[in-house]
Every structure is written in C-alpha cells, then in structure tokens.
Amino acid sequence: MGRRAMTSSSVPGAATSVPRSVASSADPDRAPLAMVVGPTRLAPSVLARLGDQARPITDAVFLADIRRALSQLRSVLGTEEGECLVLPGSGTAGMESLAVSLLDPRRPALVLSTGMWGERWQALCSDLGLPTAIHRAEPGRGLDLDRVESLLAARSYQAVLVTHVDSSSGVCADVAAVTEAAHRHGALSLVDGIAAAGAEVIRQDEWAIDAYLAAPPKALSGPGGLYLVSLREAAVRSLVDRDFSPRGYSLDLRRWLPVMRSLAEGEFAYFQTPPGNLMGALAESLRLVVEEGPARLVRHDRLAERLRRGLTESGVELFTIDPTDRAHGVTVLRTPEGSSPAELVAAVERHGVVLQAGTHPVAAEYTVRIGHLGNHTESDIDRTIAAIRAAMAEF
Structure with missing residues (x-):
C-alpha cells in the first residue's frame, strides 16, 4: 500500500476539528511564530x-x-x-x-x-x-x-x-x-x-x-x-x-x-x-x-496543501519537484532570484515568522525550509504565507 494514503476518506475515523492541545500557541503579538522543522511547539x-x-x-x-x-x-x-x-x-x-x-x-x-x-x-x-x-x-x-x-x-x-x-x-x-x-x-x-x-x-x-x-x-x-x-x-x-x-x-x-x-x-x-x-x-x-488519532495525519495533509497552494499563488517555486514525493510536514522552497536564504529568512522574520535556511548538500545556497509538523493550525499557515508574501515584496 502506498505511503500517500492520507485523506479523510482513506484514514478511518479521521476528523477535521483541531484538538485543544494543538490549538495552543504563543500570543502572535508577543512572539514570532516558529515554522521550523524542530523543535516544534509543545502543548x-x-x-x-x-x-x-x-x-x-x-x-x-x-x-x-x-x-x-x-x-x-x-x-x-x-x-x-x-x-x-x-x-x-x-x-x-x-x-x-x-x-x-x-x-x-x-x-x-x-x-x-x-x-x-x-x-x-x-x-x-x-x-x-x-x-x-x-x-x-x-x-x-x-x-x-x-x-x-x-x-x-x-x-x-x-x-x-x-x-x-x-x-x-x-x-x-x-x-x-x-x-x-x-x-x-x-x-x-x-x-x-x-x-x-x-x-x-x-x-x-x-x-x-x-x-x-x-x-x-x-x-x-x-x-x-x-x-x-x-x-x-x-x-x-x-x-x-x-x-x-x-x-x-x-x-x-x-x-x-x-x-x-x-x-x-x-x-x-x-x-x-x-x-x-x-x-x-x-x-x-x-x-x-x-x-488525536488518524485526524492528525489528515490535518498535516490539509495544512501542507494550504501552504503550498498559497506559496504557488505567490510565485514561490517549491524545491521538491514531484508532488507525490513531498512530505506532509516539511516544505522546501527556492529563494527568489537575487536573494540568499539568509536574506529571505531575515526578511520573513521581520514580518513575525521564523523559517530555517536550507541544509541540502548541494542546494543549501538557494533553499529555505518551512516546518509545519506537530501542533500547527490553519491560522499558522495563513500567517506564514502572509509573511512570505511581504518579504517577497521587499525583493
């Protein structure tokens, strides 16, 4: 059975509601939102x-x-x-x-x-x-x-x-x-x-x-x-x-x-x-x-799709080429032409969201990583997209 079997129809008992433990987060007006691979937000x-x-x-x-x-x-x-x-x-x-x-x-x-x-x-x-x-x-x-x-x-x-x-x-x-x-x-x-x-x-x-x-x-x-x-x-x-x-x-x-x-x-x-x-x-x-059960996997799938749709609409190019190869909790993007990963990460952080520079052995110089795994919500995704769009405008 293939690994991509992650939809509400294919995961028995899947739900779309977000449990209270997942919805907990720091006050967005007080601290940057960490959209990193790890460590992730704790309940x-x-x-x-x-x-x-x-x-x-x-x-x-x-x-x-x-x-x-x-x-x-x-x-x-x-x-x-x-x-x-x-x-x-x-x-x-x-x-x-x-x-x-x-x-x-x-x-x-x-x-x-x-x-x-x-x-x-x-x-x-x-x-x-x-x-x-x-x-x-x-x-x-x-x-x-x-x-x-x-x-x-x-x-x-x-x-x-x-x-x-x-x-x-x-x-x-x-x-x-x-x-x-x-x-x-x-x-x-x-x-x-x-x-x-x-x-x-x-x-x-x-x-x-x-x-x-x-x-x-x-x-x-x-x-x-x-x-x-x-x-x-x-x-x-x-x-x-x-x-x-x-x-x-x-x-x-x-x-x-x-x-x-x-x-x-x-x-x-x-x-x-x-x-x-x-x-x-x-x-x-x-x-x-x-x-949370199977709904946790469905939530990760839904958040990944929401993020990637927003990035694509913003003109951002994803590093992982084939959609069937893409992970559900990590998205890697290519930096805009003329900018470095450090510059993009710094620009996004000025708009309240923390990302991570790339670490790929041959692509670190032009990639940035977004972690959306663990206790993240749709509002986190929307805030991330908005911050990236604002940062892109600076370039």
Missing part, C-alpha cells in the same frame, strides 16, 4: 510535565510513564510486533545506535540518500568503520526505485538505510517499496523516521520495516533529548545473535533490550539512568498524538 500539558521534579528511577509513577510511552509508541508506528525502546540522546545518536548495534563491520550496507540525512547515515557509518555504498537521488526528487533494485541485485548488502522524510529536501521516501526490495535481496531495512513520525502514514508491521527510528521534537511535539526505536523480529534476531563486537557501548541496543522489556512490563531494570521529566513529557505528548 501546555507537555510543558507542565517538563517542569516536574524528576522522580527516582524506581518510582511507580516514573515506571508507569515509561510503560505508557512504550505502548503508545507502538500505536504511532503501526506495530504490535515491534520491540520498542525509549533512550536518552539526540536523533543522530539514534541513527548511530542502529548502526553500531545492527551492522556487521565485515559486510556492506546500502545507503539511500535524498538529502542531508542520507549523507548523515553514510558519514557516521564511515567514521564507525562500517562499509557502505550510497545511491543519491537527484536534488529535489525521490528515489529511483528501479536503480535501487539494480544495486541490490548486483551486490549482497546486509541492510538498506533510508530516511523516511529528509527535512533538507522535503522528500518523503516510499519506505514500503524500499523495504520490499531490501527483503527480496536478503537485506534488513533501517528507517530514519525522525521527521516523519506523527505526520506521515507509518505501518511498520504491514510494511515489515525491520527497524524504525523516531524522535519526539518534530511531528510528535515532544521533548528533545530522547530517541525512539522499534525493532521487528528479524532485527531483534540480528541483534541478539550477532557475532561481532559493536563499535560502541552506551548506544548498544543489545544492552538496552532486556531493560526495555522489563520496563514495558512495569518492572524496574537498569542500564543507564533515563531522564525522568523527559520520560513524563514524552508519555504526555504521545498520549495527545494517539488521542
């Missing part, structure tokens, strides 16, 4: 949990928070079979954790790059001494799946590493098709879904994705400082049965796995001290995501 109840005094790691409330978060993560990622882990660290730490834990340094892996974060996969593997080959999509375009198939047929790879949504290009990869191709050739699929989870359709069990990585401060509208992993049976088996020594210690998922299994049952276990108030805030943010 008041999540902010309240962040302010809690951290409880002892054996505390019953703390253990209940972790158990709830692990259960809710399964719902968000579309898995009943996945072994879920919630760990301290950045999203890049999560990518490194998957690499050191699952990749045998004696065998190559195939990296599929649609922008900066595919290049990050390749760079960290290289620094860890893990052999890789890389296939790069053309700037602003999705993956050439026929080429991916050819690469997998020509050489034996242990895994395929792919970014679900690359925030530098705005491209959303067809991870279902990539996983299917990987499995046909005996490779695991490792997916970086940090900019996707909470905004894109994810069906880990249905698509048989072996390892899926997420992080809270993007479309999940949760606290930074944690990364989230779900491993299906093949990845767990590779982890438990591996016969190589990982190039790391604290990021080794095999050390974490029995701990998370115990915590998922509400029982205390220890490898490293988890950050207490971050866990509580994560549990609350995931609760809100699950509570």
Whole structure:
C-alpha cells in the first residue's frame, strides 16, 4: 500500500476539528511564530510535565510513564510486533545506535540518500568503520526505485538505510517499496523516521520495516533529548545473535533490550539512568498524538496543501519537484532570484515568522525550509504565507 494514503476518506475515523492541545500557541503579538522543522511547539500539558521534579528511577509513577510511552509508541508506528525502546540522546545518536548495534563491520550496507540525512547515515557509518555504498537521488526528487533494485541485485548488502522524510529536501521516501526490495535481496531495512513520525502514514508491521527510528521534537511535539526505536523480529534476531563486537557501548541496543522489556512490563531494570521529566513529557505528548488519532495525519495533509497552494499563488517555486514525493510536514522552497536564504529568512522574520535556511548538500545556497509538523493550525499557515508574501515584496 502506498505511503500517500492520507485523506479523510482513506484514514478511518479521521476528523477535521483541531484538538485543544494543538490549538495552543504563543500570543502572535508577543512572539514570532516558529515554522521550523524542530523543535516544534509543545502543548501546555507537555510543558507542565517538563517542569516536574524528576522522580527516582524506581518510582511507580516514573515506571508507569515509561510503560505508557512504550505502548503508545507502538500505536504511532503501526506495530504490535515491534520491540520498542525509549533512550536518552539526540536523533543522530539514534541513527548511530542502529548502526553500531545492527551492522556487521565485515559486510556492506546500502545507503539511500535524498538529502542531508542520507549523507548523515553514510558519514557516521564511515567514521564507525562500517562499509557502505550510497545511491543519491537527484536534488529535489525521490528515489529511483528501479536503480535501487539494480544495486541490490548486483551486490549482497546486509541492510538498506533510508530516511523516511529528509527535512533538507522535503522528500518523503516510499519506505514500503524500499523495504520490499531490501527483503527480496536478503537485506534488513533501517528507517530514519525522525521527521516523519506523527505526520506521515507509518505501518511498520504491514510494511515489515525491520527497524524504525523516531524522535519526539518534530511531528510528535515532544521533548528533545530522547530517541525512539522499534525493532521487528528479524532485527531483534540480528541483534541478539550477532557475532561481532559493536563499535560502541552506551548506544548498544543489545544492552538496552532486556531493560526495555522489563520496563514495558512495569518492572524496574537498569542500564543507564533515563531522564525522568523527559520520560513524563514524552508519555504526555504521545498520549495527545494517539488521542488525536488518524485526524492528525489528515490535518498535516490539509495544512501542507494550504501552504503550498498559497506559496504557488505567490510565485514561490517549491524545491521538491514531484508532488507525490513531498512530505506532509516539511516544505522546501527556492529563494527568489537575487536573494540568499539568509536574506529571505531575515526578511520573513521581520514580518513575525521564523523559517530555517536550507541544509541540502548541494542546494543549501538557494533553499529555505518551512516546518509545519506537530501542533500547527490553519491560522499558522495563513500567517506564514502572509509573511512570505511581504518579504517577497521587499525583493
């Protein structure tokens, strides 16, 4: 099933109303509106949990928070079979954790790059001494799946590493098709879904994705400082049965796995001290995501269409060429001729909206990123369009 299945008719139970937690925002007359990829705006109840005094790691409330978060993560990622882990660290730490834990340094892996974060996969593997080959999509375009198939047929790879949504290009990869191709050739699929989870359709069990990585401060509208992993049976088996020594210690998922299994049952276990108030805030943010349900995905779809229609009507050119490749929570645009990303970002901020300069490896000098993932509303989109139009007039 394709990843673009995100409409009110195709998502059961979808609604169009905006929940109270999403509608919460700073006073637009007092603070700029941050339309960035992350960190995204937190709901008041999540902010309240962040302010809690951290409880002892054996505390019953703390253990209940972790158990709830692990259960809710399964719902968000579309898995009943996945072994879920919630760990301290950045999203890049999560990518490194998957690499050191699952990749045998004696065998190559195939990296599929649609922008900066595919290049990050390749760079960290290289620094860890893990052999890789890389296939790069053309700037602003999705993956050439026929080429991916050819690469997998020509050489034996242990895994395929792919970014679900690359925030530098705005491209959303067809991870279902990539996983299917990987499995046909005996490779695991490792997916970086940090900019996707909470905004894109994810069906880990249905698509048989072996390892899926997420992080809270993007479309999940949760606290930074944690990364989230779900491993299906093949990845767990590779982890438990591996016969190589990982190039790391604290990021080794095999050390974490029995701990998370115990915590998922509400029982205390220890490898490293988890950050207490971050866990509580994560549990609350995931609760809100699950509570909003399929309507959250429909909302992201609707906001993306509203933004892109407004940009196009304003004469703005989008960087991501094919509409079927465009992510639902990130839009990348080309700067007007004669202006730099820094100049456009500064001009838009003078009109009360904060955007981000481009980070694409070959297109950063002429692209700007808009994040509309997490707790954003139609009024946020309209305000963004108005600010960009006003800034464009300056050029």
